[in-house]
Amino acid sequence: MQWSAILVAAALRQEPPAPEPPLPDTQRRAPAPRRQDRRLGHPPTFVEPREVIGRVAAQRAGIGGDELVIGVQIGDVARAYPIARIALDEVMNDTVDNVAIAVTW
Amino acid sequence: MKCQTAVVYERTVDDRTLTLGNLRVLVDRAMAMYDTETGSSWNQATGIAIAGHFTGTQLNAIPAATTSLGAWLSSYPNSGVLAPTAKFTRSQRIRIWDPSEADRMLLLVRAGDAARAYPLTRFPESGLLLDVLGGEPIAILFGRQPKVLAVYSRRVGDDVIELDARPVTEDIELLERGGRRRWSAVSGRSRPLRSARPLRVLSSVPIERIGFEHNFAEVEVYGGPLPPLAERRSGTNATVPSPVMPAAPLDEDEQRGGAPGIPSPSAPPSTPAPPPSGGDATGGCR
Numbered sequence: 001m002q003w004s005a006i007l008v009a010a011a012l013r014q015e016p017p018a019p020e021p022p023l024p025d026t027q028r029r030a031p032a033p034r035r036q037d038r039r040l041g042h043p044p045t046f047v048e049p050r051e052v053i054g055r056v057a058a059q060r061a062g063i064g065g066d067e068l069v070i071g072v073q074i075g076d077v078a079r080a081y082p083i084a085r086i087a088l089d090e091v092m093n094d095t096v097d098n099v100a101i102a103v104t105w
Numbered sequence: 106m107k108c109q110t111a112v113v114y115e116r117t118v119d120d121r122t123l124t125l126g127n128l129r130v131l132v133d134r135a136m137a138m139y140d141t142e143t144g145s146s147w148n149q150a151t152g153i154a155i156a157g158h159f160t161g162t163q164l165n166a167i168p169a170a171t172t173s174l175g176a177w178l179s180s181y182p183n184s185g186v187l188a189p190t191a192k193f194t195r196s197q198r199i200r201i202w203d204p205s206e207a208d209r210m211l212l213l214v215r216a217g218d219a220a221r222a223y224p225l226t227r228f229p230e231s232g233l234l235l236d237v238l239g240g241e242p243i244a245i246l247f248g249r250q251p252k253v254l255a256v257y258s259r260r261v262g263d264d265v266i267e268l269d270a271r272p273v274t275e276d277i278e279l280l281e282r283g284g285r286r287r288w289s290a291v292s293g294r295s296r297p298l299r300s301a302r303p304l305r306v307l308s309s310v311p312i313e314r315i316g317f318e319h320n321f322a323e324v325e326v327y328g329g330p331l332p333p334l335a336e337r338r339s340g341t342n343a344t345v346p347s348p349v350m351p352a353a354p355l356d357e358d359e360q361r362g363g364a365p366g367i368p369s370p371s372a373p374p375s376t377p378a379p380p381p382s383g384g385d386a387t388g389g390c391r
Contacts, residue, residue, distance in 0.1 A: 046126040046141060051188035055178050058186040065175025065275070068199055068252060070111050071184070072169045073292065078181035080174055083111070083199060085187055090108075090127045091138055091149075092187070093116065101167060102116045102125045104138070104149050105109060 047089045052079065074099050108136050109200050110150050110312045111171050114164040116140075133319040150312060150320045166215070168306035171201070171254040172291050179275040180292035201225070201311045202252055208334065211317050213310040213324065214256050216241035222317055223247075223327045232277070233270035235259065236327065243307060244268050246290045248277045253290045254311065257304035261286070279304070 053061065069080040075097035083105060086092055092103040116123045123140035125147070130137045135150035145157030152164035170177070178184060200206040211222045219239025225247060228234050232248040242259035250272060257279075259266050267282035270290065277290035286301040288294060293304035314331065317324075 046124050049187050050190065052185040053188045055182065055184070055186065057188075058174065061189050063174060063186060063189060065173060065178070067174040068171065068202075069174045069177055069186075070113065070169050070171055071177040071181070071291070072113055072167065073181065073184075074167070078177075078184035079187070080177045080181075080184050081187045082174065082189065083171075085189055088190070090136060091125050093124050099167075100116045100122045102114045102123075102138075102164075103169075104112050104114065104125075104136070 046093065047091065048093045070103055070105075072096055072101065072103070074101075108134075108149070108313060108316060110135065110310060110316060111169070112149065112152065112310050113167040113169040114152055115167055116164065118159060118162055118164065134313075134316040135320055148320065150310070150316050166308045166310070168256075168308050170291055170306075171252075171311065173252050173275075175275045176251050176253060176291045180289050180294060200313070201254065202249065209314045211312055211314060211326070212245065212247065212254070212256075213312050213317065213321060214238060214243065214245060215308045215310075216243060216258070220321070220324045221327055222312075222321065222324050224314075224331060227328045231270050233268065233279070234327075235268065241307075244279065244304075245309070246270060246277060246279070248272070248290060251275060251277065253277050254309065255290055255293070256307040256309040257288075257293050258307060259304075261302050261304065 063082055068083045070083060070086065071078065071080050073079075077097040079094070079096050081092060081103045086103055086105045090105045094101055094103060114125075116125055121142055123142050125138045125140050128137040128139040128146060132146070132148055132155060133150075135148050137155070138147040138149050139145070140147070140159075143158035145154045145159040147154050147159075147164065152166060154160050154162045174186065201210050207225045210225050212225065213220060213222050216238040219241070221236070221238050223234065223245060228245075228247045232246055234245045234247070236243055236245065242265045243256060244259050245256045246253055248254070248270070253276070259268060266284065266286075269280045269282055271278045271280055278296060279288045279290050281287070287296045288301070288304050289296055293306050295301035295303060312321075314334070
């Protein structure tokens with residue numbers, strides 16, 4: 001298409017069409033899925049933990065002792081995944097003690 | 106789509122570490138997952154790939170406990186906790202501990218190649234059910250207060266032990282019948298620590314009845330076949346299809362593998378392998 005555009009422009013003695021300037025980052029995001037796509041399940045989501053905190057920080061963050069969690073212990077590492085967080089995306093990719101796991105709900 | 110089927114999978118297959126995502130579609134009344142590396146689609150309840158490169162391959166399930174954070178931290182005080190996000194919500198009803206849903210939830214237990222499903226309505230009041238599965242003596246704990254869901258082998262060294270359950274602060278204690286050994290029901294560790302060998306954790310999956318019947322028809326049900334479900338009030342029927350699958354918004358900073366439609370250099374197929382026939386975007390999970 002570009003070559004044909006250049007040839008046409010040369011034939012007409014006009015400047016070839018300038019390439020479109022790159023979109024700013026805020027506009028480069030994929031368009032919102034169409035209704036049809038959403039019904040088909042697109043787009044999939046891929047989520048990894050943003051932050052893992054200790055018990056004190058968890059309390060400060062408002063995660064109480066009654067919060068239901070999925071608990072995993074691998075090797076010497078234990079990790080708790082609040083169900084209220086996992087349920088948002090339903091799949092959480094993580095690595096615990098060098099074992100790649102997916103916590104699913 | 107809230108299947109509430111809690112399963113932890115190892116996501117390394119044939120030396121390839123996969124990044125799994127929610128395909129936001131139901132297959133056989135179970136969530137379908139998708140991996141960015143090969144574009145395979147996976148059934149979340151069974152862990153089996155249903156389309157794409159890994160078709161027929163099964164993910165390895167990792168034993169996990171479902172319990173309260175307080176109970177978990179009483180066994181693992183140094184445990185990390187996944188931090189909440191702005192969208193963290195506690196509004197979701199956890200059906201497995203909802204008495205009105207007890208007839209719709211089962212616990213699928215695996216020991217080696219053997220599997221059996223335990224309807225929640227068939228647990229004794231204590232929440233502790235002792236059984237033998239595929240030759241393995243097991244103890245299944247479905248504790249209501251505190252909330253603990255865990256399955257252990259009852260083989261300790263060369264002994265096969267009987268157990269009783271007793272609630273204690275932030276935990277349920279498993280007591281050796283006719284003996285003195287005690288274990289935490291959350292972790293399977295002895296109480297006090299190192300006074301006995303830990304109990305071996307077995308894989309268990311809480312699963313909704315409709316998902317179980319679609320995916321595990323060959324699995325035996327403890328206590329015999331399930332009775333037909335009673336009619337439910339409108340609005341609570343799990344089989345009512347939703348016209349449009351809700352697409353949950355993403356946390357942009359948590360998203361990996363590139364934005365939808367803009368594949369990252371390492372992200373291969375931009376189009377997921379379509380699930381085989383039987384896939385739908387309708388109800389079954391809420």
